């Protein structure tokens with residue numbers, strides 16, 4: 001196997017969309033129902049994907065709104081971004097657009113390794129953001145799109161595999177066209 005690659009991935013989005021829950025589900029395999037606002041936590045996890053070992057640092061960031069200032073360290077130091085909204089919240093969908101714009105501004109890049117994630121699919125009766133709108137937004141960013149449920153552990157691992165592949169793509173290690181195919 002080739003030597004391991006170090007990856008730092010940040011989850012960003014509005015308050016209470018499930019960034020911590022997705023991270024804890026991925027790292028620990030459990031769901032915690034209580035809500036405890038995050039300041040910032042970094043978790044480590046090794047992931048094997050397509051014959052490559054990745055030593056991942058996952059940064060679970062504080063909830064942002066449209067006025068929050070993104071710390072410079074999220075620009076310098078991060079390989080890829082998982083931008084999370086809740087499918088139950090239009091506001092969180094709006095905020096994720098603002099965060100994406102700010103990241104482009106701050107990095108000065110046209111394309112960033114990003115996966116857009118609509119979380120809380122188990123709350124389908126309270127859905128406010130359609131799958132189609134999520135897909136369209138991701139397409140406009142040339143980013144990957146997934147809907148997840150941290151509660152039901154739906155597509156949580158896929159989400160991390162996806163961002164690892166997007167980072168490989170941005171480094172020119174995977175043909176541009178090959179989207180994120182989860183196998």
Ligand SMILES: Nc1nc2c(ncn2[C@@H]2O[C@H](COP(=O)(O)OP(=O)(O)OP(=O)(O)O)[C@@H](O)[C@H]2O)c(=O)[nH]1
Pocket residue numbers: 013014015016017018019020021022032033034035036037038039061062063064119120121122123148149150151152
């Ligand atoms: N039903 C359901 N609830 C969820 C899901 N993910 C998170 N929650 C709940 O939503 C609330 C907020 O979750 P967190 O993971 O703390 O959200 P966060 O985005 O980290 O919040 P901040 O730290 O404020 O940014 C908690 O009560 C979670 O239990 C999900 O997939 N389904």
